[in-house]
Amino acid sequence: MSDHDAKPRSARATGSARLTDVARVAGVAPMTVSRALNRPELVSEATRERVRRAVRETGYVPNQVAGALASSRSRVVALLVPTVAHALFAEVVQTVMGVLVPRGYQVLLGLVGYTPTEEEGVIETVLSRRPDGIVLTGCHHSALTHQRLAASRVPLVEIWDMHEAPIDMLVGFSHHAVGRAVAEHLLARGYRRLGVISADDARAERRIDGLRERLAEAGQEALPLRRVGTPSSMPWGREMAAELLDHHALEAIVCSSDILALGVIAEAQSRGLSIPHDLAIMGFGDSSYAAASFPALSTVRIDGATIGRRAAEQLLERMARPQFERSGAVEDVGFSLVDRATT
Amino acid sequence: MSDHDAKPRSARATGSARLTDVARVAGVAPMTVSRALNRPELVSEATRERVRRAVRETGYVPNQVAGALASSRSRVVALLVPTVAHALFAEVVQTVMGVLVPRGYQVLLGLVGYTPTEEEGVIETVLSRRPDGIVLTGCHHSALTHQRLAASRVPLVEIWDMHEAPIDMLVGFSHHAVGRAVAEHLLARGYRRLGVISADDARAERRIDGLRERLAEAGQEALPLRRVGTPSSMPWGREMAAELLDHHALEAIVCSSDILALGVIAEAQSRGLSIPHDLAIMGFGDSSYAAASFPALSTVRIDGATIGRRAAEQLLERMARPQFERSGAVEDVGFSLVDRATT
DNA sequence: ACCAGCAATGATTGCGCTATCATTCAGGCG
DNA sequence: CGCCTGAATGATAGCGCAATCATTGCTGGT
Secondary structure (H helix, E strand, C coil): CCCCCCCCCCCCCCCCCCHHHHHHHHCCCHHHHHHHHHCHHHCCHHHHHHHHHHHHHHCCCCCHHHHHHHHCCCCEEEEEECCCCCHHHHHHHHHHHHHHHHHCCEEEEEECCCCHHHHHHHHHHHHCCCCCEEEEECCCCCHHHHHHHHHHCCCEEEEEECCCCCCCEEEEECHHHHHHHHHHHHHHCCCCCEEEEEECCHHHHHHHHHHHHHHHHCCCCCCCEEEECCCCCHHHHHHHHHHHHHHCCCCEEEECCHHHHHHHHHHHHHCCCCCCCCCEEECCCCCCCCCCCCCCCEEEECCHHHHHHHHHHHHHHHHHCCCCCCCCCEEECCCEEECCCCC | CCCCCCCCCCCCCCCCCCHHHHHHHHCCCHHHHHHHHHCHHHCCHHHHHHHHHHHHHHCCCCCHHHHHHHHCCCCEEEEEECCCCCHHHHHHHHHHHHHHHHHCCEEEEEECCCCHHHHHHHHHHHHCCCCCEEEEECCCCCHHHHHHHHHHCCCEEEEEECCCCCCCEEEEECHHHHHHHHHHHHHHCCCCCEEEEEECCHHHHHHHHHHHHHHHHCCCCCCCEEEECCCCCHHHHHHHHHHHHHHCCCCEEEECCHHHHHHHHHHHHHCCCCCCCCCEEECCCCCCCCCCCCCCCEEEECCHHHHHHHHHHHHHHHHHCCCCCCCCCEEECCCEEECCCCC
């Protein structure tokens, strides 16, 4: 124990070794230690070895907070999703991290909920961490959020929703197109009288818009709708299916998530309805259990892994560039309609 | 635009306003701005208002990197889970953040996988961020990890597994007890010849140990076992169920996750086996779809929300204390066996 | 009138690191 | 032999903020 350097502030806040301690032990300048650790190719092998030894000896753990301040590079990416409780977003988180972490970035997770208001506060605190990049889910930002993000000049990828005017880059799919495709599919199968059970969520709303648009083109104007609370669940699906079926003669029910669809299946079965003959059912998300349900659920598959991977890759590329402009690059990863036994 | 203060380094790295800019506009000292923002009760209302106005005018966004360095408090908690692709861990993440974020902490997410080796690297980089606290899933750490964490003196909660010697605090349940409980339940129902389908995971292993122990007490030594790859999935469950059923006359199959159990159900149904009369099935996790499957899946419910909440609360309490000792506090949140239609 | 006591504010310093420029030293060449 | 070149290393000066202590101005008690 060396007690010869009493520090004025608080006798050394952390108690742990610093770069200068390593430098002293290795007999080199602090700057050389910094280089040996961060840009080893600039340091001779002999010196590198001495530094390595000194690091081991002192138990040095770099302080990236100080490093970030000095270099204006935090090596942190903020990842903002509505929730991780939904498998689709969890998949995105998993994939984004799978790409970013091996490249030396750490991930600051933010849950922005489903409303612009929740998002606003999170964005502000996130920006105060000076992330090197941001992955942001959704696109209905408040004016303030939009302005802050644009002003911050932090590389940014919006994901999930297609969107006419991205702040920077965007990777997603069109909810509107999903709605149209679902309508198309059901119409082609001969179903006419449709109903909807949906979470109260702007993205689901877009799908309903698309659905309604396509139905209107086919001369179908009626579209009974039930909204469920948060979070979506089987019982919600079942309850709302009961309501819909009690009040309307429906041939098909479209749900904003697979879990709701499972509830609809349960209700249909309990009424002795034959699926899909008496009632067709569409989910959304292609959750792991969609294929497992009986009858197997027709649904829409969103490839969260592709979205996450592409978003991370675009972000990496952008972050690697010292100067950059907002690009407005938009990438549509599409979706696929999974036709199983319920339609 | 003011061009009167050319900075030596790089003409101001960020381009954004700093505390001193706000101070100049507000006509007060930088320190007063800092206080107005962080400890408003120390500043007069008049000054607070001027600062607020100046913040708005300059578009100031605090730099928490600098703040963290100066104060040795990062207001960041590292949250380390094996994966978020599994609903149980996603639930923990969701809950921990639900408690921590409103208290002003941000969450650095780390995915440590299921092996000590993966964990090791993540822990090191996480410590370099100087988090104010760590929530760490699992307890089979490498010696190096264990030592680093203990030495770091960062408040730490291990979660998920009970464990005889926690580094600091621990909130979890006993996998061994789960195994025993499952055995107990099946034995009580009269099932004797059991089989297991399990992921290759140390935690699942503990449950199997408990299961085997209780079976042995009942004179049942045989316990055919099949391991599945990662990630667990229905097809894996179905395939391994087929193998087990082809080679052994089983009365019940215990799975390391609900999703595997769903595969077993599918296989049983395709063979025309009556559940649970011909074959009983147990899952693990009480996933959202467990209640929805047909027949409804018996399983073990782990309350990830409680684990997350208690872990976050314990961490908050500990972080609030200026001085602290490693406490060794262990909290068992238990589990519940959910008896549905498959047993 | 004087000063203790307090609330409000300010000046100084350094958190631990890296950008930047300066220095040193071999080796090679005319 | 001086000079150039480039590789390796070092010295200096902040990055933007908050801990700490100092100062100011104001109240009320005597």
